Ligand SMILES: Nc1ncnc2c1ncn2[C@@H]1O[C@H](COP(=O)(O)OP(=O)(O)O)[C@@H](O)[C@H]1O
Ligand SMILES: C=C(OP(=O)(O)O)C(=O)O
C-alpha cells in the first residue's frame with residue numbers, strides 16, 4: 001500500500017506567491033499489485049547458493065550497542081567477478097559489495113552516515129592497499145599535489161578507477177592543489193630533519209646540490225629572503241619547530257632554533273612579527289598589472305587569483321599560452337600558484353571528481369575556477385571544494401562557501417594562522433554555514449594524528465572525531481594517518497566505529513538541536529523541492545521509516561535530503577557513475593547507479609525488485625520516496 005503526496009507544478013514556474021500549488025493527498029498505486037514480471041533481474045544478481053561466486057562474508061561484532069559492526073573484511077571474501085555484478089546495463093544496479101553486505105547483515109539503521117576521505121600516499125598507493133581502504137569504507141581518495149609527481153598521482157587515479165570498475169565501488173577522487181603557502185623543500189629525499197635547541201639553521205631560496213648541506217633548508221618562495229625580517233619568528237608546521245630570524249645574507253636567512261623538533265619534507269612555514277602572522281605570500285606579491293608586460297618571465301610569480309582565467313581572458317592571453325610559458329620550465333622549478341594551474345589542467349584532463357583549492361581567499365577565485373572548468377570540460381561536472389585555512393578565508397567565509405560546491409575545514413594550516421584555541425569555534429561555524437547553504441563539508445587534519453605511529457588513538461583524538469560527527473559534518477578526512485602512517489586501515493576503522501557509535505547514540509537520545517535551514521534555491525520549483533525534502537525527512541523521522549529513496553539525475557534532490565540529516569539512511573538512485581561518485585561525499589547518502597525513467601511507478605518497481613533480489617531490502621520495509629522528476633512524496637511498504 002502506498003500513499004502519495006503530489007505537488008503539481010508547471011516545470012518552468014517562476015513563482016507568484018499566490019500560485020502556491022494545492023497539495024493533494026492521493027492514494028497512489030498499491031505496490032503489492034505491481035507485477036514482478038515487469039522487471040528482468042540479471043541471473044547473476046540472484047542469490048544462487050550453488051553459484052561459484054563466493055558470497056560476501058564478514059565478521060560481525062555486536063559491540064554492545066545492538067548495532068553489529070564490521071570488524072574485518074578481506075578483499076577475497078567479498079570478491080565477485082566484474083563481469084557478473086557490475087554491468088551498467090538497464091537491468092542492473094551498481095552498488096559495491098561492502099555496502100551490500102552492510103545493508104544485508106546490519107540493516108539500514110546502523111549504516112554509517114558520516115563519510116570518510118583518505119589521503120593517498122606511499123603507505124596506501126598500491127592496488128591492494130587502496131582496495132583495503134575501499135573495503136574499510138573510504139568514500140573519497142584524496143591526492144595532495146603538494147607531494148609526489150603527476151605520474152605518481154596518475155597511477156593512483158588509475159588504480160582507484162580499476163577498483164571502481166572491477167569491484168563496483170564508487171570511490172571519488174579529490175585532487176588537492178598545492179596552494180600558495182610557503183613551505184620547505186623536500187629535504188633531498190630524507191624523511192625528516194631534526195633541529196636542536198640553539199642550533200643555527202639556514203633557510204634559503206637557493207637551489208642546492210645533493211647531498212643537502214648540513215642544517216640547511218630550501219624554501220619554495222623566491223621573495224622569502226626579502227619579506228622576512230631579523231627578529232621575526234619562523235614556525236615550521238604551525239609551531240612544531242620554532243626559529244628566531246637572526247641574520248639575512250642575500251638569499252640566505254640565518255635562524256636560531258628556539259623550540260626543537262622534527263621537520264618533515266615540504267612542511268609549511270609561517271612567519272610572525274610582533275605576535276601577528278605576516279600574511280601569506282599572495283598578499284606580498286605584485287599585482288598582475290605590473291607583471292603582464294614581462295609576461296613570459298614573470299608569470300611564475302603570479303598568484304592563483306592573478307592567474308584567473310577571467311583576467312587572462314580579458315587581457316587576451318589564452319590559457320594554452322600560460323601553459324606553454326610554464327612548460328618551458330621543468331615541472332619542479334614551477335612553484336606554487338603556477339603549479340596549481342598546471343595541476344588544475346591535469347585534474348580536468350584526468351576527470352577527477354573534486355578539486356580542492358588550498359588557501360582560498362575570496363569567492364572570486366572559486367567563480368573563475370568554476371568557469372574555467374566549465375569552459376574546459378563541457379560535459380564534466382568537477383566539484384570545487386574551498387579549503388578554509390587562512391585568515392582571509394575566514395573573513396569571506398559565507399561568500400566563499402556560497403560560490404563553492406563544498407568546503408574543507410583544513411585545520412592544519414588554519415591552526416598555523418589563527419590561535420589554536422580559535423580553531424574549534426571556526427570549525428563549528430564552517431560546518432554550520434555549509435549545512436545552511438547546502439554544501440558538503442569535510443573536517444580535516446590531525447583527527448587521529450597519533451595513529452601515524454601507534455595502532456590505537458588517544459582518548460582526546462576519539463573525542464575530537466566524536467565532536468565532528470556530532471556536529472554532523474558530511475565527512476572526516478585522514479591525512480598522514482593514511483598517506484604515510486603505519487596503520488592506515490586501523491585509523492579508518494576508528495573513524496568508522498566512532499562515527500557509527502556517535503551517530504546512533506545521538507539518534508537514540510534525540511538530542512540533535514534543530515537547525516534552521518534557510519531556502520537555498522532561487523526559483524519556485526527549487527523551493528518546492530526543498531519543501532518536499534524537508535517534509536519527507538520530517539515524515540521519515542516521525543513515522544520511523546526504514547529508508548528514504550530519492551531518484552535524482554543531478555544529485556540535487558539527494559543533497560537536499562542529506563542536508564536535513566534524517567534519522568534513516570537515504571538511498572540515492574542516479575543514472576550516471578560520476579553523480580554516484582560525487583554523492584559519496586555527502587552525509588547519509590548511499591548512492592546507487594541504476595537507469596531509470598520519468599515514470600516513478602516503474603522506477604520504484606525496478607529498484608524494489610533489484611534490491612530485494614540482492615537481499616538489501618525486504619517485503620514490509622517502510623520507505624518514503626521522492627524524486628526530481630515528479631514532485632511528490634510517496635510512503636509505502638516494500639511489496
Ligand atoms: N603523494 C605523496 N607522496 C609522498 N608523501 C606523501 C604524499 N601525500 C602525502 N604524503 C605524506 O603524508 C603527509 C600528510 O599528508 P597531507 O596532510 O596531505 O600533507 P601536508 O603534510 O603537506 O599537509 C605529508 O606531509 C607527506 O609526508
Ligand atoms: C588539509 C590541509 O591542507 P594540506 O594538507 O594540503 O596542507 C590542512 O592544512 O589542514
Ligand SMILES: [K+]
Nearest residue numbers: 146176177178
Ligand atoms: K595541499
Ligand SMILES: [Mg+2]
Nearest residue numbers: 389410412413
Ligand atoms: Mg593546508
